[in-house]
Structures are given as structure tokens and as C-alpha cells.
Amino acid sequence: MQTTTQLLDIAVNNLSVTYSNARLALYNATCTVEPGTITALVGPNGSGKSTLFKSIMGFLQPTQGQIRIGGLPVQKAQKRQLMAYVPQSDEVDWNFPVSVFDVVMMGRYGYMNLLRIESNKDRRLVMESLERVGMIDFRDRQIGELSGGQKKRAFLARALAQEGKVILLDEPFTGVDVKTEKRIIDLLIQLRQEGHTILVSTHDLASIYTFCDRTILLNRTILASGKTEDILTEENLSVTFGGLPINSLRQNFSQKTSQFSQEQAIEEGVRTQESGVRREN
Known part of the structure; x- marks a missing residue:
């Protein structure tokens, strides 16, 4: 595969999107996805994550505001094949x-x-x-x-x-097992190392800490953005998820982290065993 050399950001400025039924899906959303990073877009169901994705891809026309990909308007970025999109399963x-x-x-x-x-x-x-x-x-x-x-x-x-130098993944871990999720995460980390800019939408906080450099919190508008460890605070999560108990989120994260650790230990054990067999031969 060709190695990406140019790093591109995603700049969203004062974006509002209204659907034909007059429902306001996003309002005054402003954020930046830093170049060469993996950024999580976090929010509850119906918070506007897919709407923001489709706006970035040019599938939806904003009511106001603008989006730039590496300084280019969305249409020019599309013509240059700068963006790639992995949709939600229910859109296929x-x-x-x-x-x-x-x-x-x-x-x-x-x-x-x-x-x-x-x-x-x-x-x-x-x-x-x-x-x-x-x-x-x-x-x-x-x-x-x-x-x-x-x-x-x-x-x-x-x-x-x-x-595409910019890759958008809309809920990529929904409906997959832990092993598949880890495999996707490992690939995303490789792509970041190659210089891709990656935006991953999710309402599952469990694995964000393991691979996302930055996090954007969204609930119809941008509530917070920055380094993951600075953004995923109890106060920010309470505002974003509308009072979902933090203890539940913590428990979910602990369980997923434990699963990842077990999978990694098994894989390392298998590699060690295979290495020993090769030495004996």
C-alpha cells in the first residue's frame, strides 16, 4: 500500500444542519480533527454523529458554516479522493x-x-x-x-x-466481537503511523483510551474537544450523556480493558509457543 506523506486536518466551523422535516440535527458545531491522529467522536444515540460524518463527506448540505479538509472545501477534497468512509451497517x-x-x-x-x-x-x-x-x-x-x-x-x-488520507468510521465496533474490534484497532494504529487522519464515531467509551489520541464530545453541538485523558471527565460525560451513571461507564470500560488484556496475553502465549517449536525444529 502507498504510504501517506501529507498530513491533513478536518476543520469544522460554526456548522448547523437542518433536515427537510425542520429537525435541527446540528447547531453551531466547531471543532478540529488534528492531522495524523485518531480522534473519537463521542455522543449518545441521536446526538448528530452520523450527521456530522455525512456533512464532512459532502452527503449533506449544511444550513450554515463550513468544513475544510486540509484547507480545501469538501467538494475539492472529494474530487482529489482525500476522504474515505466506512458507514454504519444499517446504511448498507x-x-x-x-x-x-x-x-x-x-x-x-x-x-x-x-x-x-x-x-x-x-x-x-x-x-x-x-x-x-x-x-x-x-x-x-x-x-x-x-x-x-x-x-x-x-x-x-x-x-x-x-x-484516502482522511478516514471516517461510523460506529465500526457495533456488532463485532472483542477479537475483531482489537484487529480493527491495531489496523487503525498502523494507519495513523502511516500519516492518516482518522475520525471514529462511537457511543461506547470502553476502548477509546486504548487507541484514540483525542476525543470530541458531541450532543447536537460540540461540547468539548482535546486530548482524550483531558476530555473524558465525569463532568463532561454527564453533560454529554444526559446523566448516564458514571459508575456504569467505568464498569463497562473496566470489563472491555480486561477483555483486551486477556486477548493480548493469549496471543503473546501463542507466539511464544510457536517460537519455541521453531527453535526445537
Whole structure:
């Protein structure tokens, strides 16, 4: 895969979005996703996370305000294929008869002509992306036949094939097991090291501390943003989640951290065992 060299930020300034039914989904939202970081977008269900994502991607037209990707308007950033998007599962028609390979190839459409004729480079990047997310053996499978975690990895492969410098993931850990979640997190950390800017929306606080440099708290507007350890305070979380008991959030975080530690210990044990077998041979 091509290594990203240019670091891009996402600048949201005084953004408001109103839907056709007059519902105000976002108002006066202002924040910056720092370049070359993994940033969590945190808020309860219905807080406007998906609306902000779709606005950044250019799928929704704001009522007011502006968004810049590396200093460029959204439309210009789109034309340059600077952004890649991993949607929520409920936004995808899983019954559509398309293979995993074809889904990942969709990430290359922006580089093709009107006839969408695949080049050798397109096919190579698709295969590399599938390999990177561990889905190469499922490339001919119909997308609707996959498990929840496999579906997420397939769409993450599509984002990789697109070669976007900015990657947006909308609730990527919903409906996946701990092992798949850890695998996705490990890949996101690798992508950050390669210079990608990553924004991950979630209402699950359990794993944010393990991989997110910064956090943005959202509930119809931006309530706080900054380094994760500074933002996830009891006061900020109480305001964001409308009084959800902090003890419940802490317990959830402790359980998830324990699961991650157990998974890591098992993996290290297996690697040690394999290393010993190789030495004996």
C-alpha cells in the first residue's frame, strides 16, 4: 500500500444542519480533527454523529458554516479522493448481489473513467487491501453472507483501496466481537503511523483510551474537544450523556480493558509457543 506523506486536518466551523422535516440535527458545531491522529467522536444515540460524518463527506448540505479538509472545501477534497468512509451497517443494503471483491473495488471508482474499466493497479490495490484486513479468502463471497465483523472489515478494505488520507468510521465496533474490534484497532494504529487522519464515531467509551489520541464530545453541538485523558471527565460525560451513571461507564470500560488484556496475553502465549517449536525444529 502507498504510504501517506501529507498530513491533513478536518476543520469544522460554526456548522448547523437542518433536515427537510425542520429537525435541527446540528447547531453551531466547531471543532478540529488534528492531522495524523485518531480522534473519537463521542455522543449518545441521536446526538448528530452520523450527521456530522455525512456533512464532512459532502452527503449533506449544511444550513450554515463550513468544513475544510486540509484547507480545501469538501467538494475539492472529494474530487482529489482525500476522504474515505466506512458507514454504519444499517446504511448498507446487504441483500444487494455483489461480492466482497466488488465492494472493495468501489473504492477505486473515483480513479476510473465513466466506463469504470478496472486497471491492473486497481486490482492490485483491492487485493492488497483485502489481505491487510484479513479478508482475502472471502473475496468471492456475497457481501450479505458475511458476519458483522467481516462486513466491517470489507468496508474498511474499501476505504484502504480508495487511498484516502482522511478516514471516517461510523460506529465500526457495533456488532463485532472483542477479537475483531482489537484487529480493527491495531489496523487503525498502523494507519495513523502511516500519516492518516482518522475520525471514529462511537457511543461506547470502553476502548477509546486504548487507541484514540483525542476525543470530541458531541450532543447536537460540540461540547468539548482535546486530548482524550483531558476530555473524558465525569463532568463532561454527564453533560454529554444526559446523566448516564458514571459508575456504569467505568464498569463497562473496566470489563472491555480486561477483555483486551486477556486477548493480548493469549496471543503473546501463542507466539511464544510457536517460537519455541521453531527453535526445537
